[in-house]
Every structure is written in structure tokens, then in C-alpha cells.
Amino acid sequence: MAQQQLDPTDPVKAGPVNGDALAGYLRAQATEFLRSLRQHRETGGSGSAARASSGGGENGTDQTVDAARALRRSARRISGSLHTFRSLLDPDWSERMRPELAWLSGTLAREHAYAARLERLLGALNRLSGSGSEPGSGFPVQAGAEPSAAPKGQLTVGAAKAGALLDRQLTLARTRAHSAALQALGSSRFHAVADSVAVLASEVPLAPTASTADLRPSATAAQGRLLDAVGSLPLLTAGHPYNAEALVHGLSADTSPQPQDVPWHQVRLLLRLHRYAREVLRGGEEYPADVRLLAAGQALNQHRDAAEAASAAASAARTPRIAPATAYALGVLHADQRHEVEAARFTFQQSWQKEAVRTH
Amino acid sequence: MAQQQLDPTDPVKAGPVNGDALAGYLRAQATEFLRSLRQHRETGGSGSAARASSGGGENGTDQTVDAARALRRSARRISGSLHTFRSLLDPDWSERMRPELAWLSGTLAREHAYAARLERLLGALNRLSGSGSEPGSGFPVQAGAEPSAAPKGQLTVGAAKAGALLDRQLTLARTRAHSAALQALGSSRFHAVADSVAVLASEVPLAPTASTADLRPSATAAQGRLLDAVGSLPLLTAGHPYNAEALVHGLSADTSPQPQDVPWHQVRLLLRLHRYAREVLRGGEEYPADVRLLAAGQALNQHRDAAEAASAAASAARTPRIAPATAYALGVLHADQRHEVEAARFTFQQSWQKEAVRTH
Numbered sequence: 001m002a003q004q005q006l007d008p009t010d011p012v013k014a015g016p017v018n019g020d021a022l023a024g025y026l027r028a029q030a031t032e033f034l035r036s037l038r039q040h041r042e043t044g045g046s047g048s049a050a051r052a053s054s055g056g057g058e059n060g061t062d063q064t065v066d067a068a069r070a071l072r073r074s075a076r077r078i079s080g081s082l083h084t085f086r087s088l089l090d091p092d093w094s095e096r097m098r099p100e101l102a103w104l105s106g107t108l109a110r111e112h113a114y115a116a117r118l119e120r121l122l123g124a125l126n127r128l129s130g131s132g133s134e135p136g137s138g139f140p141v142q143a144g145a146e147p148s149a150a151p152k153g154q155l156t157v158g159a160a161k162a163g164a165l166l167d168r169q170l171t172l173a174r175t176r177a178h179s180a181a182l183q184a185l186g187s188s189r190f191h192a193v194a195d196s197v198a199v200l201a202s203e204v205p206l207a208p209t210a211s212t213a214d215l216r217p218s219a220t221a222a223q224g225r226l227l228d229a230v231g232s233l234p235l236l237t238a239g240h241p242y243n244a245e246a247l248v249h250g251l252s253a254d255t256s257p258q259p260q261d262v263p264w265h266q267v268r269l270l271l272r273l274h275r276y277a278r279e280v281l282r283g284g285e286e287y288p289a290d291v292r293l294l295a296a297g298q299a300l301n302q303h304r305d306a307a308e309a310a311s312a313a314a315s316a317a318r319t320p321r322i323a324p325a326t327a328y329a330l331g332v333l334h335a336d337q338r339h340e341v342e343a344a345r346f347t348f349q350q351s352w353q354k355e356a357v358r359t360h
Numbered sequence: 361m362a363q364q365q366l367d368p369t370d371p372v373k374a375g376p377v378n379g380d381a382l383a384g385y386l387r388a389q390a391t392e393f394l395r396s397l398r399q400h401r402e403t404g405g406s407g408s409a410a411r412a413s414s415g416g417g418e419n420g421t422d423q424t425v426d427a428a429r430a431l432r433r434s435a436r437r438i439s440g441s442l443h444t445f446r447s448l449l450d451p452d453w454s455e456r457m458r459p460e461l462a463w464l465s466g467t468l469a470r471e472h473a474y475a476a477r478l479e480r481l482l483g484a485l486n487r488l489s490g491s492g493s494e495p496g497s498g499f500p501v502q503a504g505a506e507p508s509a510a511p512k513g514q515l516t517v518g519a520a521k522a523g524a525l526l527d528r529q530l531t532l533a534r535t536r537a538h539s540a541a542l543q544a545l546g547s548s549r550f551h552a553v554a555d556s557v558a559v560l561a562s563e564v565p566l567a568p569t570a571s572t573a574d575l576r577p578s579a580t581a582a583q584g585r586l587l588d589a590v591g592s593l594p595l596l597t598a599g600h601p602y603n604a605e606a607l608v609h610g611l612s613a614d615t616s617p618q619p620q621d622v623p624w625h626q627v628r629l630l631l632r633l634h635r636y637a638r639e640v641l642r643g644g645e646e647y648p649a650d651v652r653l654l655a656a657g658q659a660l661n662q663h664r665d666a667a668e669a670a671s672a673a674a675s676a677a678r679t680p681r682i683a684p685a686t687a688y689a690l691g692v693l694h695a696d697q698r699h700e701v702e703a704a705r706f707t708f709q710q711s712w713q714k715e716a717v718r719t720h
Contacts, residue, residue: 241601242703249490327684331691343602
């Protein structure tokens with residue numbers, strides 16, 4: 001590990017930060033949560049299903065999507081801060097609150113995740129077909145595309161059929177996720193969460209000692225958990241391009257999320273907690289020095305997205321009675337996405353190397 | 361391009377080398393050709409078909425394979441030298457000789473190429489199945505393996521079936537190549553080549569001016585052709601890991617060798633000619649400084665092997681009436697091998713960067 005360096009923007013080294021900063025941060029995030037929720041309701045809340053096959057964006061729909069994203073963003077920050085700084089908060093209250101926030105942001109995230117996954121997979125199919133379509137000119141492989149409309153050749157038909165199959169499966173999943181999100185937003189469970197957040201916006205339940213306690217040890221502990229988890233990643237392998245590690249088990253019988261991905265997903269979550277803790281210490285601001293931390297986090301988002309897309313391709317290939325050409329295209333697609341997984345690990349390793357000098 | 365550096369081992373800069381060096385080199389290679397041919401005949405010449413499914417190696421068979429390899433090795437060197445130094449040789453004679461040597465080494469190479477391709481593909485299938493078998497413990501996916509003998513799961517059955525299909529197709533191709541090689545070795549065309557090489561072993565048909573002419577301009581021209589060809593390769597892209605270039609068109613309708621591979625194959629041949637020219641100038645010796653050149657050449661061999669293996673997987677996927685799981689496994693395998701193509705380009709770029717400083 002690299003030697004400690006003086007980082008003028010490191011909030012941990014800037015001097016004591018007390019519970020008031022945490023209270024201020026939580027109040028701001030709670031206010032943002034309530035604002036997004038109001039916007040989500042006002043813009044219709046149920047509009048996003050309309051995007052399913054148009055690919056376009058009505059204004060109300062875009063606003064609903066933005067509102068849902070902002071809602072998730074603040075829910076993650078509240079939940080993460082409750083976790084990292086739990087010793088400064090009413091422990092019962094924060095332990096009750098966290099799973100509820102996780103449930104809410106998970107439920108709201110799912111619809112968007114299916115849409116993004118489909119877009120990623122159709123984009124990859126086009127790239128792999130060498131169609132070189134310009135952005136905005138529409139996908140040759142797209143929702144309901146007729147195989148016969150695609151350029152000639154068995155495998156290209158396979159790509160088109162694979163695209164249509166993925167479109168069917170992921171659109172169905174997205175529609176279900178949309179209904180589930182609507183149902184959740186109307187549930188008493190949701191109203192209880194919203195009420196708790198409303199309380200938080202005015203009165204943060206700090207522990208009695210919090211106003212004099214220093215937040216920094218908790219933030220340092222969050223950073224320590226991140227560093228430990230990163231330390232156990234196979235970064236040496238990841239830093240060696242084309243190590244072919246991500247596709248090992250690419251044909252194994254086990255179809256659930258690959259065990260080799262798990263520690264990377266874990267680091268993704270811990271990196272997020274670390275970033276939020278830095279935000280709390282800095283009074284909600286993100287500093288330029290966090291750019292590398294953000295890049296590392298984005299690589300891990302790519303890692304997760306590619307892993308899930310690869311898994312969706314493998315899962316589609318198990319649909320009964322598909323044509324061999326369809327299955328072949330899905331196999332190519334699966335391998336392609338697993339290589340994106342490997343590429344994301346490489347990118348993470350590269351940005352972490354730069355980060356490590358500063359962080360330690 | 362990097363600035364010229366003084367290379368004490370560069371034969372082009374060591375001083376004039378006249379036609380005698382070329383004559384000596386050609387005589388030595390011709391003698392080696394005749395020795396290998398004798399060994400090939402004595403060890404049976406027809407033994408290599410026995411290797412088809414045993415995977416083991418009888419002594420006579422191994423010797424036959426070695427002899428065929430040595431035969432090809434000297435045929436390539438003779439042919440290459442005739443080309444590079446054609447201005448110093450009887451032009452009619454060398455122009456007649458070259459296609460005959462190419463025909464011979466091509467015919468002899470084919471059997472080995474199919475065997476190596478099958479081994480590469482079965483090895484990849486095992487790696488992708490995460491079977492982690494130790495070297496020498498035998499392939500779980502191997503000639504005639506029963507799908508039911510493999511670990512459970514549809515896709516693993518797919519991998520086993522894909523392995524069996526590739527084994528069937530490539531073993532058939534190898535057997536045919538073996539027969540063709542045997543037939544070639546008994547043909548009058550072959551005997552004419554062998555006679556010409558026998559003449560070469562005692563009396564090289566140099567052009568009248570050759571004994572006083574300098575070989576170096578021809579060697580420099582060969583190097584120039586290599587540098588030009590390398591200069592037109594997309595090395596900037598290749599040096600950027602995970603550029604995903606090799607799999608573009610991975611699902612396109614065109615199934616013949618990919619156009620994007622052609623310039624790389626061309627560089628592979630030109631690099632070989634450059635190496636042989638250096639050998640001629642140095643009296644047949646390879647110098648330590650050529651190690652990087654060799655590494656670059658090996659990367660291009662990997663590139664060619666992976667490209668052909670990818671093509672074989674795609675071709676097998678077009679077999680009528682295969683199961684979707686088989687086609688899926690072949691798709692994963694195809695993409696895997698195209699990524700090996702990309703990895704080989706990266707390796708070449710890396711070793712060429714090191715080489716460039718010295719070569720120019």
C-alpha cells in the first residue's frame with residue numbers, strides 16, 4: 001500500500017466534525033427526498049411504462065424518471081449515513097429505518113435497471129453485428145424487429161431474434177417492476193417510510209452524546225472497511241489486461257450470479273458508503289479530489305451492469321424451443337458482456353492505483 | 361517513429377555481406393530439408409493419423425511430427441530467402457521454386473493446424489466450463505465424451521456437445537489433410553521439389569554478380585516492407601486494453617476470415633521474412649536481440665490461431681439440427697477466441713513498442 005500523503009481536501013484530516021454536521025446532512029437529504037417524492041406524484045408517477053417501446057420521452061415521463069432517480073439518490077444517502085454513523089444516532093430508530101429505505105430504493109430502482117439492461121444488450125448486439133448505426137438512427141435490432149428485415153445471413157438473423165427475445169423478456173420484467181413500484185408507492189409501508197423521513201427533515205434523532213462527539217472515527221472506520229475489501233480483491237490479476245478471468249465458468253452449470261463477482265459488488269457498496277461519509281464531513285459538498293473516487297465507483301457500476309446483462313443473456317438462452325442461431329447469438333452476447341465485466345475490473349484497478357496514493 | 365539507435369547486433373549495420381553468405385545459408389537449409397525428409401520417410405510418414413483420437417504419442421509418431429515440422433521450417437526459410445534476395449539469384453529458377461515450396465509446406469502444415477485448433481478449442485471449452493482440470497489429467501470435454509459424463513446443467517451439456525461436434529469436424533478435416541499430405545509426398549510434383557532442393561544443397565544458382573553484390577539492401581527492403589505494414593496497423597487501438605474491436609462483426613453474416621484480421625496476417629508473414637533475412641546476414645545464427653522480434657512473431661501466431669479457432673467455432677454453429685445449448689456454447693467459444701485475437705494484438709503492440717526503439 002502506498003504511503004500516507006497530505007491531502008488538503010481530506011475531511012478526516014481537517015479537524016473534528018461534530019454531530020451537527022450529520023444532523024444537517026440528514027435534514028438536507030430528507031428534504032430532498034420529500035421534494036422528489038412530491039415531484040414524482042405531480043408528474044404522474046405511473047408514466048414510465050409509456051416509455052416501454054417508444055424509446056422517446058414525453059416531458060412528464062422524463063420528469064417522473066428524474067424524480068424517481070432523485071428519490072433513490074437521497075434514500076441511499078440517508079440509509080448509508082444511518083449505517084456509517086449509527087453510534088451517533090438513536091440505534092433502534094436507525095436500525096428500523098435502514099431496511100425500509102433499502103426496500104424502497106430497491107423497488108424503485110428495478111424498473112430503471114431492466115430498461116438499462118435491455119438498452120445495453122441491444123446496443124451490444126448491434127455492435128457485434130457490425131451494423132455501425134449512428135446514435136439516434138435507431139437500432140436495427142430493436143423491439144419487435146422482424147428477422148427478415150435484418151441483413152442476410154443466419155447469424156444476423158440470430159442476432160435479430162436474440163434481440164427480440166431479450167426485448168420480450170426484459171420488457172415484461174420491466175412492466176412487472178413498474179407495477180410493483182406503483183403498488184409500493186401506494187402501500188402503508190411506504191407511507192410509514194415517508195412519515196419517518198418527514199420527521200428526519202425537521203428533527204434528527206441524535207444520540208445524547210452526538211453534539212460533542214467527533215464524526216471522524218466513524219468515517220475512518222467506513223474507509224477502513226472499504227480498504228480491507230479492496231485489499232482482498234484480485235487486483236493483480238485485474239490489472240493484467242486480457243486475463244480471461246471473468247469468463248471462467250462462462251459455460252458452467254451454475255447460472256446464478258457468479259461467485260467471483262460478489263467481492264466486487266461488495267466493494268461497490270462500501271465505496272458508496274465511503275463517498276457518502278466524506279460528503280457528511282464536508283457538509284454535503286463533493287470535492288474535485290473525489291473525481292477519482294467517482295471514476296472507481298463508475299467502473300464498479302459498469303461491472304455490476306455488465307454482470308447482470310451477461311446473466312440475462314444466459315438466462316434468455318435457456319428459453320425452451322429457441323433456434324440454434326438465436327442461442328449462438330446469446331452465447332456471443334454473454335461472453336461479450338463477461339468481457340465487459342473484466343474490462344470494468346481493469347478500469348477499477350487503474351483508477352484505484354491512482355487513488356491509492358492519495359487515500360492512504 | 362523512434363529515432364535510430366546503434367544496435368551492435370544489427371547485421372545490416374555490421375558491414376557488407378556478399379552472395380556467399382546467401383549461398384551458405386541456402387545450402388545449410390537445403391541440407392536440413394533433405395535430412396528431415398529422410399527422417400520423415402524412415403519414421404513411417406503415415407504415423408500421425410494414429411494420434412487422431414489417442415492423444416498420446418508413440419515414438420515413431422512423435423518423430424514423424426518433428427520431422428514434418430523441421431521440413432516445413434527449412435522450406436519456409438528457403439522460400440523466404442529466395443523471395444527477399446531474388447535479385448541475387450537466377451530469377452527464373454527462384455520464381456519457379458517458391459510456389460512449389462509454398463505448396464509443400466502448406467500441405468504438410470494443414471494436418472498439424474487442425475490438431476492444434478482442436479486442442480485450443482477443447483482447452484478453451486474446459487476453461488470456460490470452470491472445470492479447472494490440471495494439465496495432463498485429461499480433458500473432461502474430449503473426443504467422444506458423453507454429455508452425461510459432464511457435470512450437470514444444460515449449458516455444461518452444451519459445452520460437452522460442442523466439444524464433441526468440434527472434435528468430429530476437426531478430426532475429419534485432419535484425417536483428410538493427412539491423406540492429402542501422404543498423397544503429396546508420393547507425387548511427382550513433390551519429387552521435383554525434392555530434386556530441386558537436392559541441387560540447392562550442393563550448388564546455389566546465384567546470379568553472375570552475386571558474389572560481389574551486397575545482401576544488405578535486399579534485407580533492408582524486407583525490413584522496410586515490414587515497417588510499412590506495421591505502420592498501417594491500428595496499433596493505437598490495439599494498445600488500449602479491452603477496445604472490443606476484435607468482436608465487432610462477431611455476429612455479422614459474413615463468415616469467411618474477417619477483413620480486419622488480414623493486415624495482421626500480412627505483418628506476420630513480413631515479420632518472418634525479416635527474421636529470415638537477418639539470419640542470412642548473420643550466417644544462420646539467431647541473436648539474443650531477436651528475442652523481442654520472436655515475441656512479436658509469437659503474438660501474431662497466436663492471433664492467427666485464435667482467429668482460425670473462432671472461425672471454426674462459428675462454422676460448427678452452422679451445422680444443421682444442433683441443439684440450442686450446443687449453439688450457445690459455440691457462441692461463447694467464438695467470442696472467447698475473438699477476444700484472444702484482441703489480446704494477441706495487444707501483446708504484439710506491447711512487444712513492438714519495445715522493438716521499435718531498437719529496430720529503427
